Amino acid sequence: MNVVQEQLSFAGPLAEVYINQFSAVELLYESDPSQSESWTERAVWLDQTEHTRVDRKALATRLREYNGRYNPDPAVGRAIGQLELPGTAVIVGGQQSGVFTGPLLVVYKAVTILKAAKAASDRLNRPVVPVFWIAGEDHDWDEVNHTYVLSQDLQVRRIRMHRGAMDRLPVSFTKVEAEAWDKAVSELEQLLPDSEHKAGIMELVRCCSEDADNLTAHFAKLIGALFGKHGLVLLDSSDPELRRLEMPVFERMIRQNDELESAYHETVRDMAGLGYEPSAEVAENGANLFYISERERLLLFKRNDRFEDRKGKVTFTADELLEELRKHPERFSNNVLTRPLMQDSLLPVLGSVLGPGEIAYWGLTRKAFQKLGLKMPLLLPRESFTVIDGTIQKHMKKYELSWNDVKDPEVFHRKRSAWLAAQERMQVDERFDEVVAAFGELYAPLLEELAGVESGLSRLGTVNRDKILDQIDYLRGKAKDAMEKIHETGLRHFDRIQLSLFPLNKPQERVYNLFDTLNRFGMDWIEDLLDIPYELTGKHRIIYL
Template sequence: MNIVQEQLPAGQPLAEALIQDFTRVSDYYEYNPAEEQSFGRRLAWLDQSEHLRVDRKELVKRLRAFNQLHNRHEAVSASLDQLEQPGTPVIVGGQQSGLFTGPLLVIYKAATIIKAARQAASQLGRPVVPVFWIAGEDHDWDEVDHTYVLSSDLKVTRIRLAHEHAQGTPVSWTELDAEAWEQAAGELEQLLPGTEFKPGLMELYRNAAAGSATLTDCFAKLMGEWFGQYGLVLLDSADPEIRRLETPVFAAMISRNDELEQAYRGTADEMTRRGFTLQADARENGANLFYIHKGERLLLFKQDGKFCDRKGRVAFTRDELLAELELHPERFSNNVLTRPLMQDTLLPVLGAVLGSGEIAYWALTRRAFPVLDLQMPILLPRESFTVLEGTLQKHMEKYDLSWDDVKRPEAFQAKRQAWLAGQDSLNLEERFAEIKSVFTGMYDPLIEQLGGIQAGLIKLGSANRDKIVDQIEYLRGKAMDALEKSNEAGLRHFDRIELSLFPLGKPQERVYNIFYYLSRYGTDWIDGLLGIPYDVTGKHRILNL
């Protein structure tokens, strides 16, 4: 595997500035991740603030139970033993539990967490535990119920779970039947190339699905299979026992909700004035908490002294909401602005691995941390990759295509058209343009002269000219179609490059699933990924296979 660094803009000025121009955004982030001393400073803060977090032993007890079910590995048990000891911090990152684990970026995030924990441990001389936060409390089923695979006939094909999901229900509460699991397996099996690794890979998925009630269960089993050996601990944010441990934190969020809102909105207003685009909605009177009512996750707002949802299905005074929390903590969950605070009270977070969009919306939370006597952790950019298979490398060399050509749609299409034009020995475009020019040049004066005989002939002549021009253009189109068909093999090479690297106009890592690459290269591909040197900047790299 050859690794080359190539630029792929984050598209998020805040995320880019975090690494490249920290002083510009130091009002919104506590630590500069590129400075080595940030890790020592953060560790010192964690050591003196141990009393602010939930009891380690109770947390580890629950994490052991969950990982015993889905991520049973000696290295995970060793990680939990370490986490149980005071002074052991974590590197954490998370994602929703998607079908077949979702897009490749999920895999890259897990790898980044593990590598960042290794490096921090080496630097600090203290164990650092990698933790993956499964966002099982999220309820956007349409984001997690599908994945994409490139078919052999060069179509970006979506595989979607055939399941009627109750609107607003958390993913970890949504149970699937055997038919839904097998339907997805059958579609995937049809799309994956026939290789020596495919049968074992499909068996792995079917075994994981057979032992799973929910998408979160299956996600955890697959992630455990691939990353448990590296000591990656899995945490389901919707776990009722985890929620019980979080009860005092929710109580603080409810009691000090106005202060939290003021922190979010004040930062949002300031960022807007400075020209930054907000990546999360700091709404006026927003409680930034969800309440699960009859299985549906409702976002709470404050109105007339009560916490309620927009449609008025629930309404609680502050005291009533606190009483409900004591009785039913499992009915409460965070939104994107309070989740970072909950994560920091549940875990001793040295650093949080985030995508560029997450880094951007975390900027809204820095001033909320002190409301709960907390401090924003180090934010570490997720590593970013594009897999470039050997065949694609050969195609790019053959057609003189650089990474810059491929990543810019207009440049890529220009190269494609230039190559096709180079195959046109008859110079069809020029000749048809010349014919139309000569024809109209001769015909237009005649039409004007005919107007001297009878005025109506000008209109008739113009219509006649346009019909002839249309017929010339029709023949030009047919000729160009024939040219494309005679060069179909080359154009398919261009299509394969584009659809492999930037499917649906997006970076590969945001669309395609890991199963395709594991079916081609086996699980050693993951070992290779973990062997790539860690880059704290998260700069994009090409994996030449």
């Protein structure tokens, strides 16, 4: 295995600048993780503010219960035992619970959390526990209900998970019937090519699907099976029992809601001054909290001293909302802007592993952290990879294609067309252009003569000319199709290269499912990922196998 760094632009300019030129955006972020003193200062601050966070013992008790059900490896138990002790910090990162873990980037985030925790522990000479924050409170079902694999006929195939009721509930509360699991697992089995690893992979998937009545449960079982032995602790952000521990934090968010809103709007203005647009909506009069009412997760706003959703389905005074919190904490959840605050209030967060889009919207939260007496943790870019197997490497070498050639769709199409043109027995475009030119030279004088006979004949002749040209173009297309068919094998090689590296014109890690990769390379491939040296900057790297 050879690992090479290649350039791949981030989702937005703010993340790029944060990583490469921190001083230009330090107004939006707390500290630069590339500086050693930032780590020491953060660790000292965590020690000094131990009393401000949720009680460690109560948190550890709940994490033991949750992980005992979904992620029971002894290494996880030891990690939770460490977390229970003062002085232990965490590296945390999160993601929604996707079908069969979702795209590869989810696995890369878990790998980065583990590597970053070990590196931080070595750096600070103190225990640092890796924690994966499952965003089970999110309710966007369409965002998480599918995954993709590359089929044997070179098609990017989608596997979609179906649910029963069409409620807008958090994903962790959305029921998935056994029939839906069976259908999705069957589709995965049919689409994955036969390999020496397939039977073991399908056994794992089926085992984790048993008794999983929602997507988060299945996700937790899979991530636990893959990473539990490395001590990765799982946390479901929608866990009702965890909500009870978070009640004091929600209470502060409600009592200081106007201050938080003001902080977000101030930061939007700061961003504008630096030349950036906010990557998350900062709504006017937004409470930045959700309330779960019956079968729907409702975003709250402030109107006339009341907390309401947009359509007025629920309405509370501040005191009524606080009373509801005390009675039903499980009905409350964070939005994208308050989730970082909750995470930092619950866990002793040394650093948070984030994708480029997350780094951008976290830039909105620094002043909000300060309003609650918190400090933004170190933000650590998620590692980013593209995997290129030996066959694809041979194809790229044969057709003289570089990474940059494939990355740019226009360049790739031009290279493909140039290769095809070089193989042609006849130069199709050149020959047809000659015919069209010769036809035009012969036909133009005829049209002039017809115009002298009768004007109507000239118009008829023009129509006739255009029809003939259309027929010539039709024949040109058929000739090209025939040439492509002759060179179908080579063109399939081009297609396979593009579909492997940039399916749907997106980076591989944002499309393909983990089990597509494990089916080719085996379960040890994850161990190989963990052996790749940690890259703090998150620069994109190519894994040549």
